Every structure is written in C-alpha cells, then in structure tokens.
C-alpha cells in the first residue's frame with residue numbers, strides 16, 4: 001500500500017488534504033491525474049447503469065436535507081457505533097475492534113464504558129446555532145432518491161421495475177478511518193435505488209449482484225481479487241432484509257467495495273409515515289396500491305478508485321531497470337495520449353509535436369511533455385497509465401510519421417500524422 005500512496009503523491013493522483021498545515025488526518029485531495037481517473041470511473045458507472053439501460057433515471061439531490069429525513073430513515077436512532085475512549089492517551093476506539101479488551105491497545109490505559117456515537121455530522125442552517133436549526137450532512141445519498149420517489153412517478157410515469165441513480169458526496173464521522181482513501185469521513189457514493197414488486201425482490205437482488213460484479217470485472221479488476229460475500233443476519237443494517245457485499249482483496253485484506261441490499265419497503269413506508277404523504281405505487285394492471293421493495297446497489301467511488309489503482313499497479317524488470325506501470329483499463333486511464341518530442345532543443349520538432357498535441361486534444365485527453373529525456377518521459381507516463389506515447393523525431397520532419405508506443409507491450413509503430421487520429425480512435429473506442 002505504501003507504494004500506491006507514494007506513487008499517488010509523486011505523480012499527482014492523490015494528495016493529503018491541507019498538507020501545508022500538516023494535513024487533516026484521513027482526508028484526501030485528488031490531483032490532476034486523480035480527478036481524471038475518478039471522473040472516468042464515475043462516467044463508466046453512469047454509462048452502465050443509466051445510459052445503457054432503459055429502466056433507470058439519473059438524479060442529483062442536495063447534500064443538505066430536511067432533518068425529518070433522518071428521523072424517518074432511522075439514522076438518528078440507529079446510525080451509531082459503540083466507542084470507548086482511553087482515559088490516558090484520549091484515543092477513541094470502536095468497541096467492535098476492541099474485542100472485549102478492557103485496556104487501551106495503544107498505551108495500556110483504562111478505557112471508558114462503550115458509549116453510542118452517532119456518525120452523522122451536524123451543522124446549523126442560518127446564523128442561529130440552536131436545535132431548531134440543526135441539520136446534517138447526509139451519511140448516504142440514498143435518502144435523496146427515496147424522498148423524490150413521488151416526483152419521479154409524477155414527472156416520468158415509470159412502471160415497475162425502475163430505478164434512480166446518483167453519485168454524490170456523503171459524510172460520516174467515522175471513529176476509525178484509515179487505509180488511505182478506503183475509509184474516510186468525506187467520501188463519494190454511487191448508488192442505485194431500484195423499485196420492484198415485493199414478489200420480485202429476491203430475483204432482482206441476485207440480478208443486481210451479478211450485474212455489478214461484472215462491471216468491476218469488465219473494467220479490468222482481476223477475478224481472483226474480487227468476491228461476493230453474503231451478510232450474516234447479525235451484520236445487516238437496520239433497514240435491510242438481505243445484503244451481499246462485493247469485496248476486493250486490498251493489501252490490508254478482503255474488504256467491501258459495494259453492498260447490494262434488499263431494503264424492503266422500509267424507506268418508503270417510513271417517509272410516508274413521518275411526512276404524512278401517501279408514497280404508494282399504483283399498479284394500473286392489477287388496480288392495486290402498494291409500497292414497492294427497493295434493491296440498492298451502493299458503491300464507493302473512492303474505494304473503487306483505490307481498488308483499480310491497486311489492481312493496475314505493476315513493477316516490471318526492463319533490462320537493469322524497474323518499470324512501474326499502471327495498467328488501467330482504457331476507459332479509466334486518466335490520460336490517453338502523451339506527445340513527446342525526442343529532441344527538445346530543435347524548434348521544428350518541438351513546434352510540430354506541440355501542434356500534433358493540440359490537434360489530438362480535441363478528441364482525446366492528451367498531454368505534451370518535453371521536460372526530460374525520452375526514457376524518463378516514458379516512465380512518467382507509464383506510472384500514470386497513459387495508453388499511448390507519441391514521439392516526434394528528426395525522421396518525422398521528413399516522412400511525416402510519428403512513433404506510437406503502447407503502454408502495456410511497449411511495442412512501437414510508425415504511423416503517419418494524417419492517420420494518427422483515426423488510428424487512436426480505433427484503439428480507444430469506448431467499451
């Protein structure tokens with residue numbers, strides 16, 4: 001994991017937040033290549049769950065919601081961890097991690113009794129900080145979709161089964177964040193709420209588990225690093241009847257990437273009860289009103305980015321050197337093309353390379369770099385997963401051809417400048 005953290009910093013993928021002030025612990029900023037990777041991941045998800053299906057609508061609900069939402073959802077009552085504090089070193093521990101130990105694992109000090117600690121961040125709306133203005137940063141994006149269920153029925157008139165999808169920030173005051181971007185207090189979720197007839201729920205749950213599992217495989221995660229793990233009854237969230245996690249074999253062990261749950265009619269019924277609005281679905285054919293069940297595939301953007309980084313990281317021996325390469329899937333690679341002049345002291349070569357880069361930028365995410373010798377420039381691009389490096393050399397000036405180098409095979413081909421765009425379009429066609 002240390003190698004991934006160091007690569008992320010060295011190459012501008014992920015930085016510690018507020019680093020100039022010593023950093024805010026367990027909070028991370030995505031740099032120039034990181035934001036591209038993250039955006040590509042979100043685009044791939046949106047394409048797979050919204051654009052390629054005809055039963056899912058996209059949404060983008062607000063982070064701040066009416067406080068009653070959290071009363072209805074059960075988060076005010078149930079969304080807490082039991083924690084103990086060390087009376088000496090003041091460190092805070094999740095009771096579950098202590099496994100009944102009575103002394104502090106760090107300093108041997110005395111621990112307080114385990115107490116519930118609500119994971120929601122509180123804030124105040126408006127200038128007056130009193131309880132009547134207290135609101136919360138959402139701990140999941142899901143509720144923004146449940147409370148819009150009726151709006152979607154009225155505006156789009158969908159028939160069951162149908163779903164809503166959104167990507168957005170969520171906040172949890174985690175007691176034990178850590179493992180780089182794996183568990184943080186501010187993170188992004190990509191969630192689907194799929195409304196089904198109660199009698200179809202078990203079947204749809206299985207379909208969604210398979211659909212989401214294949215998505216990770218399709219974008220290149222190695223099969224041996226991915227598994228499905230059904231939850232035991234004692235692990236289920238307060239709203240779930242069944243849940244299966246898709247887990248990835250991270251350097252710190254198998255851990256959850258995404259949970260796919262059968263939330264039953266819990267959420268719609270709760271919001272109907274607390275808001276006083278009828279949130280039932282009317283089935284025209286059967287002439288009956290009922291609360292649909294909800295199947296929820298809920299994944300983490302940051303966790304997925306981390307899994308794809310870990311999975312793609314390779315060290316290869318090349319002659320006497322070690323090449324670090326991020327073999328990311330072409331749809332995820334932050335940069336598709338790099339244009340590199342072989343001689344940076346020859347204005348004709350530099351000028352032509354810059355022109356080629358400028359032309360390619362209209363079609364692909366392209367960078368231009370002339371700040372080192374070619375070997376060094378190749379290594380830099382390999383480390384951020386750039387798919388094709390194009391070099392412009394003396395011969396290019398005569399034959400109007402460039403060298404195109406493939407990231408994974410390192411094989412090189414001479415391609416004419418005129419057919420370069422077509423060549424790359426074919427290679428990079430979206431999956």
Ligand code: GAP
Pocket residue numbers: 139140141142172174181182183184185186187188189191256257258259296298299300301302303
């Ligand atoms: N709406 C259901 C829900 O929020 P969850 O299992 O608590 O379920 C879903 O969260 C996903 O969100 C997780 O599988 C994980 O990928 C991501 N996630 C949850 N807590 C996180 C945290 N503290 N840091 C990073 N990602 C987190």
